Amino acid sequence: MSCTLRYLRALSDPTRLRIIALLDKDELSVNELQEITRMGQSRISTHLGLLQDAGLVQSRREGKRAFYKLSPPSNTTADEFVQVAIRGARELPEHADDLVNLKRILGRRREQAQVYFNQVAGRFDRVYGPGRSWEAFGHLLLRILPPLVVADLGAGEGLLSELLARRCRKVIAVDNSEKIVAFGAAKAKRNNLKNLEFRLGDLQNPPIEPRSMDLVILSQALHHAQDPARAIDSAYNILKVGGQIMILDLARHNFERAHELYGDQWLGFAESDLHRWLEGVGFSHIEISVVDREDQPPHFETVLAGAQK
Numbered sequence: 001m002s003c004t005l006r007y008l009r010a011l012s013d014p015t016r017l018r019i020i021a022l023l024d025k026d027e028l029s030v031n032e033l034q035e036i037t038r039m040g041q042s043r044i045s046t047h048l049g050l051l052q053d054a055g056l057v058q059s060r061r062e063g064k065r066a067f068y069k070l071s072p073p074s075n076t077t078a079d080e081f082v083q084v085a086i087r088g089a090r091e092l093p094e095h096a097d098d099l100v101n102l103k104r105i106l107g108r109r110r111e112q113a114q115v116y117f118n119q120v121a122g123r124f125d126r127v128y129g130p131g132r133s134w135e136a137f138g139h140l141l142l143r144i145l146p147p148l149v150v151a152d153l154g155a156g157e158g159l160l161s162e163l164l165a166r167r168c169r170k171v172i173a174v175d176n177s178e179k180i181v182a183f184g185a186a187k188a189k190r191n192n193l194k195n196l197e198f199r200l201g202d203l204q205n206p207p208i209e210p211r212s213m214d215l216v217i218l219s220q221a222l223h224h225a226q227d228p229a230r231a232i233d234s235a236y237n238i239l240k241v242g243g244q245i246m247i248l249d250l251a252r253h254n255f256e257r258a259h260e261l262y263g264d265q266w267l268g269f270a271e272s273d274l275h276r277w278l279e280g281v282g283f284s285h286i287e288i289s290v291v292d293r294e295d296q297p298p299h300f301e302t303v304l305a306g307a308q309k
């Protein structure tokens, strides 16, 4: 059958003209079309089926719901017929009501979408949001990082190193536990992270070339060092001029059991200590602040200290 005949057949009915005129305004579900036109579901579905067969309308599924919209014009004839149909619909007595009902239904759709966010406004950042996680935010922030060469000292099994390796040119993860290094290296291999290298060593004297790193990270590692000032001095030595150090650690606390529970040498650090050590070895642009406080006792606080060589 020729295109023209197919379009003429599909549009030779006032209800189908109404549907075309409505779908020209927005994508609609069968239920919404029912409510707008006040026609039964099977009638609407039959008309939609005919319009779809003619190639004038297309549908998509969203779970159990199907939505319909005008097909993008495949040729000028289809477009001309759709325009004629829309003009024809405007001549129908139901047209004015259709437009009023359409406006109401689209307004309700917008309100429904906002109901949830209106309910959680003011506490949205604290409630569960599907797909929203600090890990995802981490990936987003990593995308804006330049391709750095990074040393992660006291890296553990590489939680942070692996994240960094997905973006950075090279990551060297140093840890003094043989088992952890073996485990981390095997995991990096499994995850095909060829630019992540685990090295066994002490963060107070890391096995890394002097002046070779853009960034040194000590994440919850400094409080394990016998001599934190020496660790900061070593970090300075392996950084290139202009490189950055980033320390995440616990703020000074009184939870003595951290020694036996977590093997901690130090009960966190005062911001003034970190500042003194950083300044003492020559770092500049020092910024230190508490960035997190745990809800549960003993309410550990996390300090972030950053500085530049």
Ligand SMILES: C[S@@+](CC[C@H](N)C(=O)[O-])C[C@H]1O[C@@H](n2cnc3c(N)ncnc32)[C@H](O)[C@@H]1O
Pocket: 153, 154, 155, 156, 157, 159, 160, 174, 175, 176, 177, 180, 201, 202, 203, 204, 218, 219, 220, 221, 224, 225, 226
């Ligand atoms: C609390 S974990 C932190 C791991 C990781 N940086 C993180 O933020 O998830 C501390 C790690 O430091 C390592 N560590 C402790 N003392 C160290 C030292 N003197 N030199 C190198 N690594 C050390 C431990 O083996 C452990 O893997």
